[in-house]
Amino acid sequence: MSKAENNVLPSGYHPKSFWERNKRSHGYLLRREIRSKAYKLFRFLLLFAICFLILHPILDKLSVSLMEERDLYDSSIKVIPRHVTVENYEIVAEQIYYWKALINTLWISVLVAVLQVAASTLVGYGFARFDFPLKRFWFACVVLVIIVPPQTISTSLYLRFRYFDIFGIIKALNGGEALNLRSSSIPYYLLSMTCMGLKNGLYIYMLRQFFSGVPVSLEEAAYVDGCNTFHTFWKVILPEAVPIIVSCLLFAFVWQWTDTFYSKLFLGGNTLLSMEISPISDRIANYFSTQKGIGLSLGRRNQFVSTATLMLIAPLLLVYLFAQRSFVESISTSGMKM
Amino acid sequence: MSQLSRDIRKNHRMNIKTRRAISGYLFILPFIIGFLVFMVRPLINSLWMSFSTVEISPSGFTNTWNGFANYIKAFTVDPDFTRMLTEEFTKILTHTAAILVLSLVVAIILNQKFKGRPFVRAVFFLPVILSSGVLVGLETNNSLMSSIADAMKKNSNFQMSDSVVAILRLSGLGAGILDIVVDIISEVQDIVMSSGIQIIVFLTGLQSIPDSLYEAADMEGCTKWESFWKITFPMISPLLIVNIIYSVIDFFMKTDSNIMNKIRDTMVIYLDYGFSSAMAWVYFVLVIILIGICALIFHRRGVGQDHV
The missing domain is CATH 1.10.3720.10 (MetI-like)
Incomplete structure (x- = not known):
């Protein structure tokens, strides 16, 4: 459906809209599209979750190691230290x-x-x-x-x-x-x-x-x-x-x-x-x-x-x-x- | 061609063959020396020690034969050993299964094209570096740290497993299954951290499958699911056994396992060399049996036939 594709197509051919094509395929196109989108979402979530699992401990340690002692006890501080120090x-x-x-x-x-x-x-x-x-x-x-x-x-x-x-x-x-x-x-x-x-x-x-x-x-x-x-x-x-x-x-x-x-x-x-x-x-x-x-x-x-x-x-x-x-x-x- | 020249040629060829054999032995000489001196002798030695009481004196050490006393002690007298052993083995079975499934799924995903793939690959391989040696045991190494870890777990706001338990309860799973599921989930981090190499091995296997196979299957009307079981799975199953063996060995060699610590402490702190060797041997033999069973199962199914 992209422009480049249109240029290749013979003149006189009008690309049909998505819905029209969907209708012609008895809903198969839509189902396929939904399935592929859902799969992509699932893939993204899975990869993101695992990357997070791997990187989380490192990032966590980094943030903790840069905190001053009072930041540790401050419950409003979760991730980003307010008072950065290299004393540790x-x-x-x-x-x-x-x-x-x-x-x-x-x-x-x-x-x-x-x-x-x-x-x-x-x-x-x-x-x-x-x-x-x-x-x-x-x-x-x-x-x-x-x-x-x-x-x-x-x-x-x-x-x-x-x-x-x-x-x-x-x-x-x-x-x-x-x-x-x-x-x-x-x-x-x-x-x-x-x-x-x-x-x-x-x-x-x-x-x-x-x-x-x-x-x-x-x-x-x-x-x-x-x-x-x-x-x-x-x-x-x-x-x-x-x-x-x-x-x-x-x-x-x-x-x-x-x-x-x-x-x-x-x-x-x-x-x-x-x-x-x-x-x-x-x-x-x-x-x-x-x-x-x-x-x-x-x-x-x-x-x-x-x-x-x-x-x-x-x-x-x-x-x-x-x-x-x-x-x-x-x-x-x-x-x-x- | 005269008889003489043929003789010379034959002689020459033999010569080359022998020379090649000698060069070959020279190349693997370091290994042979190391194997004989630092592997075979200690192996026999430690087997011998496991059947004896070891006395240490300034001039050396003496072994006195005492039959199966050390083994009997390990299984009947020592309060921890059998418990640790069974714990370790249940853990290893669940872990290996989980690692295999996870790494296969991840490898299949990483074999597809999407944005940011190099980054994801880099991150997935990071644990190979970061989950070895001291880093694994650092947070649970001493009793103080483990109590801290417990305290942190209770107080942390990241109670993943608890919320997941709640969800699973609602979905009406049986209690037994629930326990296993919860166990796996709480170990997810461990599993992710130890599947770096396995992912790469599967990935290599996946890349060696020709696209034409999938195209043909697609033409014939196979769904993705069918072509996974009919093409992907058979093609990479030789790698399955590689990964199983790698996972099992990797798990056994981890420095944070309770048994390893016990064996080392018995040796270095209590100086009970015989008992320590006996425990190490029980452990080793069980690993070999486990790996043997895995290899056998896969051979039976005809899976491992085409690997060299």
Whole structure:
């Protein structure tokens, strides 16, 4: 019915009005129109509701964290704070050693992500391109790694690194005492380098899926031109795989950033954001009662927890803002198909 | 071609094959080392520990065999374990079902064209980042915070579930069904927050279905509803099992689950390694059984046949 359509139609043809057309179709057109409008409304409501559910906690925390204490108790203030302050941020930053923890977390997350993805890339390529005996068996092991909850083996990993030893060599050198690696981060780096870190099985799976899709002719061409296997991998395959590697890195980074499980087990000696933030409410309450001699109300405690949470996720949101495409497309292109 | 040159060629080909095999092993070497050292040994070790009493001394730890004592303790002596286990499993079943339905519906909607789709997609994927690790447990982590959360719930003016309960009562649903419905609704946020990846997986599946199928169905007079069940559902059902497994695993690995906390506390605080391992193994075996049952059901129905 639009103008553009009219121009295309042959001259002498007069478009009928909606109602006339409706009459000719015995009411079908109207019914169809109503149905499609209703569906659009339903779709809008559903999407809006779910977006609201997802964004609500963040917006809520943002508004609470910016309020002054008196705004908290003012029942006329619901969402938008009347007296805006950044005092909460300052107190939290001081209590959780924010900048130090931020830099530590950044450093460890980047390092761990790079180690994990580098190892997973090698392994993924190995599974995608080479034929070797027991290949199916080893791939079944990868699936096992995905399925085994880390909690199952955490107990014995913990003890293993508490009394770390390689075939009794260290014991002999150290005078009968096994090495205590509990307080250092070395164990976690070892785990990351050997694909046993957080969700590494998943990265292997994703990367393998991607490499399987790269045309073999590319490697054959390189091989004919005199590249050896590793050269081919480095010069031909890796540049192809940059997008998927970037997304794996992002996932590894983000999941490491918020992880507490492995951090608690292996990174106890470091000041990490996720570790500092868990006991935040008690710590702040303690600070207020010892330094200022006042107790904290529930609402105020909640305010501090909200502030701390926002400070934890702010860098992640920033990363997500710039790399959102990478996150989403990795899953669709690598296709988590089985 | 002489016998000699054929021999050389054959030899050469074998050589390449072996060389490729060796390169392959070199590439997956990190995984093999990690798997043997940090997976198999701890796995066997922890299985062994679950059957024994673990004594800790400065020079190492010793395991003394004590049969099924730890398991018996977990199921009969410990007051919380069985209760937590059943709670966890009912929760996982309802959650997985809800996640599947929600993510399928959302994926179908997101596959259509409408204004603001990139924004909606970005928002829907946000939980993948925000619902991991510390963020999940932060508000319920310590007893004080959970009491705060309770207090806030009672006082907040956003009592969604209560008003919904009232509506559902009026509509005359039975009490049993009502409870389940209310349970799901009060968990809606949880479910939405944990279906990011599943939505994308379904979306990928939907995009791979050729339009011509729908056109043909339309020509033959299929309604949308029929073409959903006859085309969409069969085409994406291999992804159903992927999503089920992903949801189940994701749920089990959540750091805020009661059982996980109990296992960790038993180990780190009470230093009862044997008991902790036994509980972890019970948990793990149940996960495997659950996933196995899911896989079996879908294989039976012939659904999972065409996935590689």
